[in-house]
Amino acid sequence: MEDFFRCKCPITSSLDIFGDKWTLVIVKQMLFEEKSTFKDFTESEEAIATNILSSRLKMLEKFGLIEKENHPNNKKTNIYTLTEKALSFTPILIELMIWSKENIQEFHPNLNIHPDLNRIKKNKENAASQIVKSYNQFKKSLFKN
């Protein structure tokens, strides 16, 4: 495991885990778009390929960032949820949203800017904790009945 990481730099090491085009997209879909099954992810706007999805889910599980459980009513459906640990992705995703508006919109005018982005920017900590709270409620609802 030690040699998974390029060097001792924390920033570089975090990119050793999620420095690719897909990992944070999957986390985003879970956190912001209430996606939880394999099929949910493949049907997203981004249309991730199944093999890549599969490999990223395994990797996230290996690092304790997501959990895989059976659907309570449907044993053949697996439900993927973010662990407490993974909720620490929230501030990063908020920063990406902000960065995108400031740096990408000029090249990509159709960007779907979050309607509350200004409010989020003004109080990032509060926004993050609301997002986490709302995700935890969603997570609970997945296992009811």
Next chain:
Amino acid sequence: MEDFFRCKCPITSSLDIFGDKWTLVIVKQMLFEEKSTFKDFTESEEAIATNILSSRLKMLEKFGLIEKENHPNNKKTNIYTLTEKALSFTPILIELMIWSKENIQEFHPNLNIHPDLNRIKKNKENAASQIVKSYNQFKKSLFKN
């Protein structure tokens, strides 16, 4: 340019630009480690290959995130600096540092945690503006005499 981006999601679009293992590492080296020449980057702890470095520098330049200029005393040396725009990477890099300590240290105990990380965490906005200020001073010093 429109079709460079996978979809309209801001988070996904930002990953279309720097969702790889190297782009943010280069930005980090400029912002935190006072690196500014091609050779500086190749001599870093991460030891990036010259072809990858070259392609990333071009891409960052294309998006207006870095500038390439001649060294004042040495015409054959190019100096790469972050633009004002690129300084908006700072909050993202701060979040990556924090994430790393909380989520990677258990797998990678030799991680070089920033000595002031707790202070940075307590006041991220202030930390970011100090980092930017300090970078701008460094940038000025590059072009003196």
Next chain:
DNA sequence: CCGGATCCGTTTCGATACTG
């Protein structure tokens, strides 16, 4: 020597087809 460009073998990605 420095800043890159080019070449080339290896790994990873990613679209599609396929299986339990």
Next chain:
DNA sequence: CAGTATCGAAACGGATCCGG
């Protein structure tokens, strides 16, 4: 529905080359 297998395309990364 949840993945795996396949295979061409792209990216990585080490080595080398070349102009200034």
